Amino acid sequence: MSRREDLKAQAAERILIFDGAFGTQIQNRKLTEADYAGDLGLNADQKGNNDILALTRPDVIADITRAYLDAGSDVISTNTFSANRISQADYAAEDLVRDINIASARIARELADEYAAKDGRPRFVAGAIGPTNKTLSLSPDVEDPGYREIDFDYLTGVYREQAEALVEGGADFILIETIFDTLNAKAGIMAVRQLSHALGRPNDDGVPIMLSMTLTDLSGRNLSGHTVEAFWNAVRHANPVTIGLNCSFGAEQLRPHVQVLSAIADTLLLIYPNAGLPNELGEYDEQPETTASLVGDWADHGRVNILGGCCGSSPAHIAAMAKRVAGVAPREVPKGDNTMRLAGLEPFVIAA
Template identity: 35%
Template sequence: MASLPTLPADTQTRADALREALATRVVVADGAMGTMLQAQDPTMEDFQQLEGCNEVLNVTRPDIVRSVHEAYFSVGVDCVETNTFGTNYAALAEYDIAERNFELSEAGARIARQVADEFTASTGQQRWVLGSMGPGTKLPTLGHITYAQIRDAYQINAEGLLSGGADALLVETTQDLLQTKSSIIGARRAMEALGVTVPLICSVTVETTGTMLLGSEIGAALTALEPLGIDMIGLNCATGPAEMSEHLRYLARNARIPLSCMPNAGLPVLTKQGAHYPLTAPELADAQETFVREYGLSLVGGCCGTTPEHLRQVVERVRGTAITERTPRPEPGAASLYQTVPFRQDTSYMAIGERTNANGSKKFREAMLEARWDDCVEMARDQIREGAHMLDLCVDYVGRDGVADMEELAGRFATASTLPIVLDS
């Protein structure tokens, strides 16, 4: 059995201090990483012939990565994100280096840790490291990769980040709720294996369409993710602050846990020189100051297109500000991939469609036994049209492989139905 990696001796102490800071005052994180790395024009040799794999720079050009962290700490941010957005199975597998997950994760965290400690010592202001866990390039909900495979890979990712000195784990830019869950569970398993508890932050990405990439509304994301024990939920990437406002308003009214926001510098404008992000530093600072006041944010920062100057002005406006007290009024409910359904209905009862139950419906059972999966899905859709609020799914039948049947049908129902699924076994 391979031995577990070791942690820096003061990991828990730093993590506890960060948790206390997030609970009492506004903490400021950094901004864009990738564009600042690319601006230093690394060579193909720096990339080890893996063009565009920024995470390889953690081992070949730590000086470049270090310089980005230094630029952000120099303008006064409280914490920086590690250069590990792509140290996950799906992204690294595209370069045929999936086995370097732990190595690159640990190296990225170690660089950020060293810079954070230097600034802590020189300024007397505690600086922290957020271990970035990106979404990868495969969507498990659509069958691109299995949940178990990426969950286990995210555990390795998180163990590397913690071993390198991360003070928190940031599951960020998530686009698929099943991928998000795999990241969170992988991070939790890493903490359990290493005997440490650090803040676990989850940041989802809502597109200009008003939903996540696969169509999930912010309410579905909150209902699905908050029960997993995350310490904070928020938004990052895809849009600027203007497009995030209503989603933050929903979170402020319904989330029981602290909130974060790391927007892009506006919506990108395509030019001959590539994408240009138009939001100025004062405009980002104005927006974040408003969000802190109106929505009670605990963690703010920037994403694509934001620079040290953007964050310098955010720091001037909000760092150290007491968190605006919220009084959330969450409504209990269940979520599908697409929407949340409150347990309290306008009608006098909640209707759970029972026709997709192998024990209660002969028609459904026969379709299942004959592997007529499309017919099974159509039966679910019939119940949606007839007004069901949720769908019961039971595949239990003597002599059948219930696990295989449930995987087949639950996966199909998740994308074919907008309703929450009641797994009945």
């Protein structure tokens, strides 16, 4: 059985649990520049480069991952949100992209296998790919609307480099997450498809893709202007093993958008909201029981297949979610049909 089919089989039996945030957990460790920089000899300060810790402080990443597994996570992600050539340029660490991704994936893979061996319950590794700090759909120059800092082919190559290393390190899936620009996501999809062909695994037998959109306002659009339904129409051709929403807001604000996506997506639904909204100091105050109660309501109404946490969430939040949804039936995935579903910024559906 492929890992795609294995995940689907597990998700048919129960609501699965994803992991939570890495960034806030790393911040809590109060690491120093020396912790980040190690002995790599890079020509820029590394403090804040969380991804590079897979090379310089792998024990920190392993400890956090282990804490999420102890909390009940079935799917764990790699700490590689910014481990791409574009983002790592800020730290003069572009040449370490492959090493960072392989190392981070191996940490997750080894721990996932360790926990699976203990109790026989499969654990899965999602190789996390963030959106970078560039956008293909919008110009950063208000005086030149047609200007782009990068083009589609370049971003596809950036994603391809990262995805290839994550798979080499042992990732089961490639998670293209926090998608604020739908065109960026399409570059990521293209990259994974190219990789699948290179590995001799084309089409549905290829490297499985997970997609997660992030909303930039309460109307339910991402930065490139797509509604949740339009986003799904624009990416459903990728046959993702999961589709979902993450970051943006807390569970309370995401509720109506989860409801929309749950009704139309003919694949597993993965939702991992922030632990509420940040306070005036940028910190997250929402308690684990509150988050668990909010996402538990989605579960009670058959809206979700996989639940986790994003910014501000902790192992305690994940443990509370796991406890809350234990025994609750998972969402029934709608059957696909031959309806033509197109999208500009709004969905366009042609009934059969």
